[in-house]
Amino acid sequence: MKYPNGKKYVASQEEKVEQKRRSLLSAANRGMSLEEDINLSNDYYRDAGIALITKRPTPINVVKVDYSRGGKITDAYFEKQSTTDYNGVYKGKYVDFEAKNTKSETSFPISNISEHQIIHLKNVLKHGGIAFFIICFQLKNEIYLLDASFVIDFYEHGSRKSIPYSVFKEKGVLIRQDYTPRLHFIDAVEKLYFRK
Amino acid sequence: MKYPNGKKYVASQEEKVEQKRRSLLSAANRGMSLEEDINLSNDYYRDAGIALITKRPTPINVVKVDYSRGGKITDAYFEKQSTTDYNGVYKGKYVDFEAKNTKSETSFPISNISEHQIIHLKNVLKHGGIAFFIICFQLKNEIYLLDASFVIDFYEHGSRKSIPYSVFKEKGVLIRQDYTPRLHFIDAVEKLYFRK
Numbered sequence: 001m002k003y004p005n006g007k008k009y010v011a012s013q014e015e016k017v018e019q020k021r022r023s024l025l026s027a028a029n030r031g032m033s034l035e036e037d038i039n040l041s042n043d044y045y046r047d048a049g050i051a052l053i054t055k056r057p058t059p060i061n062v063v064k065v066d067y068s069r070g071g072k073i074t075d076a077y078f079e080k081q082s083t084t085d086y087n088g089v090y091k092g093k094y095v096d097f098e099a100k101n102t103k104s105e106t107s108f109p110i111s112n113i114s115e116h117q118i119i120h121l122k123n124v125l126k127h128g129g130i131a132f133f134i135i136c137f138q139l140k141n142e143i144y145l146l147d148a149s150f151v152i153d154f155y156e157h158g159s160r161k162s163i164p165y166s167v168f169k170e171k172g173v174l175i176r177q178d179y180t181p182r183l184h185f186i187d188a189v190e191k192l193y194f195r196k
Numbered sequence: 197m198k199y200p201n202g203k204k205y206v207a208s209q210e211e212k213v214e215q216k217r218r219s220l221l222s223a224a225n226r227g228m229s230l231e232e233d234i235n236l237s238n239d240y241y242r243d244a245g246i247a248l249i250t251k252r253p254t255p256i257n258v259v260k261v262d263y264s265r266g267g268k269i270t271d272a273y274f275e276k277q278s279t280t281d282y283n284g285v286y287k288g289k290y291v292d293f294e295a296k297n298t299k300s301e302t303s304f305p306i307s308n309i310s311e312h313q314i315i316h317l318k319n320v321l322k323h324g325g326i327a328f329f330i331i332c333f334q335l336k337n338e339i340y341l342l343d344a345s346f347v348i349d350f351y352e353h354g355s356r357k358s359i360p361y362s363v364f365k366e367k368g369v370l371i372r373q374d375y376t377p378r379l380h381f382i383d384a385v386e387k388l389y390f391r392k
């Protein structure tokens with residue numbers, strides 16, 4: 001946004017907070033994407049000093065860069081993430097997870113998960129890290145945190161190509177949805193991995 | 197590579213290992229970049245089941261995508277990494293670090309580090325993670341691992357704009373250089389954080 005005097009408009013801290021609040025509210029009404037909800041929750045957890053979780057940038061294969069135009073990338077392609085989208089630290093422990101939506105009401109199709117991600121999460125578990133999935137059943141408006149071991153087990157030994165909703169109900173933790181943070185997924189991590 | 201029969205050439209496991217060994221040797225002679233050395237070391241550590249460290253992809257701001265040409269990105273720009281280049285898990289603990297080269301023989305200039313990275317690494321320490329820098333003194337061919345707390349201290353309270361080489365000698369751990377892995381930096385992590 002530019003003012004008539006040509007100066008760039010810079011929002012004050014108060015304005016930014018209010019903008020964020022409004023965007024949160026309207027977004028909640030619109031049905032914001034799972035990814036955006038997680039990113040906003042990560043911002044909250046970071047700023048509140050609760051956990052430090054970051055999203056890995058989408059890997060892009062850069063073919064051509066035009067240095068005569070300030071390093072403009074003119075030819076590139078999106079690549080598949082070979083690991084997961086999120087990792088970070090909570091109470092000193094390594095945390096790693098992938099988030100997925102499903103429109104199914106009865107099960108989560110494993111086809112949504114790549115073999116690379118399964119291998120990566122197996123490695124995380126092997127090294128003593130915390131590994132899980134955040135799965136959003138969109139039509140139910142329910143979001144579950146499920147330990148990666150269940151998903152790995154279904155992937156490798158399951159006779160079915162999807163994980164029944166009942167597994168999430170029984171073995172997962174329902175994530176509370178709110179405004180700040182949008183998703184209280186660290187509460188679910190605390191419940192599942194730290195209260196023993 | 198394609199054979200005359202039109203079939204794609206697929207290297208056997210033995211050939212792949214030998215290719216990797218040769219590429220490592222020749223690369224060592226060429227003077228491979230610090231980043232490549234770390235990436236190869238991470239591959240080794242992952243395959244050997246010792247640690248799981250991944251490089252965050254370079255963030256790219258995508259302006260325009262041509263979907264009529266298979267999702268070709270036609271306008272985009274490199275963005276600055278707002279965190280660090282590497283993170284992962286070793287013995288259940290969260291590990292996070294940044295790697296930098298310097299041509300100076302007497303000190304490492306702090307100007308090589310962004311404020312974002314300092315804030316990020318302070319947060320990592322706050323949450324009980326392991327945070328450090330891998331600094332390569334190129335003219336000495338010496339690579340040190342130094343805990344992030346020293347760098348943060350110099351950044352925030354130092355009267356000088358660089359960290360003397362002597363700090364690395366006294367407080368850091370010299371990383372052994374080899375073929376597989378190229379950099380034994382997990383040995384340095386073990387020595388600094390686990391043998392107490």
